[in-house]
Amino acid sequence: MLPFSVEQLKWFVEHAGLIVAAPFLAGFLIIMGVRASKFLSMAVSVGAVAYGLVHSLAIFQALVSHAFPDPYFQQNIPWFSSSSFTLSVGVLVDNTAALMLIVVTSVSLLVQIYTHGYMREDPGYSRFYAYLSLFTGSMLGLVVSTNLFQMYGFWELVGVCSYFLIGFWWYKESAAKACMKAFVVNRIGDFGFLIGTITFFLYTKDFWGAGPVLGFVGPNGTDLASVIHKAAAAGALNDSLLCFIACLIFMGPMAKSAQFPLHVWLPDAMEGPTPISALIHAATMVAAGVYLVARAYPIWLNTDGSAGTALTVVASIGAITAFMAATIAMSQYDIKRVLAWSTCSQLGYMFVGLGVGAFTGGIFHLFNHAFFKAMLFLCSGAVIHGLHGQQDIREMGGLKKSMPIAHICFLIGTLSISGFPLFSGFFSKDEIIGAAMVHHPFIGWLMMLTAGMTAFYMFRLYFMTFTGEYRGSAHPHESSPAMTWPLLVLAVPSILTGYLGFNIANLQPALAGASPEHGLPNHFAAFIFGPNGPHFEGANVTMMGISIAFGLAGFAIAYLMYLTRTLHFNKTFAESKEGMANLIYNMSFNKWYMDDIYFGIVDRVLLPAYKNVWTFVDMVIVEGVVNGVGLVTMSIGEVLKYLQNGRGQYYALVIFAAVAGIAWISYILPTH
8 A cells, every 4th residue: 555644645536637647748848858868758758657657556545445435536627618518628537547547557657668678779769758658648638538528539649649659660661551551440430439429419418417518427417327318318319329329439449449340450550669569459549449438338228228239239349359350360470460469359358248248347358458468568579679570480489498587478478368267367258258158148159269269379379489499590588677577567467467356255156056146246346336336247167167178278279289299280271272271271361351351442442433533523523614614705705706896887786686686585575
């Protein structure tokens, strides 16, 4: 516990905005002149995030110890006011936000310390720290947002900062294309998010009262769930319309959290430096989508608060993504891209948890995943750094001898993400699978199969990288302490955080066959929901056993294929030239051909259609109108020029013709 008094803890809660301000100030200072000194750039950036972590821990302590007695703290400042509504920005601190603040600041701090060792010789060292600070500040601002309007603003800032970081090595064509791809794909999802938010506002604008418009929580029935209920009671909103709005808003999380079919940008984001890969894939950008669904959860329910079609959409998209990404990761050879596809798959697990009603399970997996995935990415960076840029696992092997710290930390991360018993990923993964089995059995079994594939591709990666004989040509070496110490620190929560979701008092009744829905709350669920939360998501012992069996099967196949090499499935699939084996392997290796499909649609449909429309509009309509007006003007001029030829008899003839014409028109027109 931190040595603060009750009054000091209250101060930390009421000044949570400083956590957001500190990284922004650090980024501003680096840009405005501190960048001239590498040490000062690093010190300012790391110091700002370190302060944010201490402040976040103080907020957590205040909420756990009830030093701050209210369930939440909210402060709003008007940003735009009109006669009918006011949009505001502010700071919201509650249990969910406090948890995310700790995740973002702790992982960001370790990544920034690691960056000092990884980017030390890079000429853009200070610029990278400026981008990191702005990126971290944007994510922290998103976490403490009080309403959807404010969250959308920080949501866009996160996207812009990720564009700069992914394309940091802009002189590499692959990095330039990757950051542009990430930006464009995210704009598609953000457009849906924006339209959904505006639509939701139009149908609920009369029901927010004194609370913040589009606010997540508020006094006297102005929270999100209450406003939806009031709008439905007044006939302004119904289940079908709310589902439509929820699906539009969900396009944002689909893109930001790399869910099918807007997932294609995330593996290419590996073109950025490894520290930002760890930050994007662990605790910040990709977690934003999961956090949005959790924060605005009532939007995905029916108007009466029951589970509806929108949650089924969330669970289905998550299940498809988890399975698809796992199949792709099984055949990739780039160490960072295997982990990138693993991130897509694990994010799918989180959305499945939220979609099947395992609210705490989805958030718990986000919490655990942040630590072990950050550690895995930083381990991969240590390997790449020690091999002087090599990322192909076929050119690795035997690295546990020359990189013992990276080896042991990578093994811990592999065991955790594979759901090995007693490691953190085991507890949250099985909580999600157990809930899916109850509400959507098909999704549950698909997640069970995905768990087995996860164990396979992660141990495939581990065995090919760290065991056997070294197959490359570089001279492997362990990284500097600035890079290895963050790995050791992250190894601790990668093992232990799972126990926050385990209550030993539930073990005996669970073994006796009691229903998991009637167990006692664990520490994590009690913090998220409070001691009297709406439900308890217990673990199903039978499903746990089956899940462990699937994971062991995946491990065993990887062990036999890549360590003992007594099983030759890899050759059966990779070297097959025809038949189903060739089809399956190519589907996996070529990422389900999604990039080919998208680029084919763009190159063969959208761009030709755009060219044809442009040709018609510009060449036919625009030029036709311009040329037509010119032709008509010229023709009229040719006719009228004879009226000014200086001949009196010609003028008389024109006058006579005009009078005759007017008389004829008057004669033929009706009298009435």
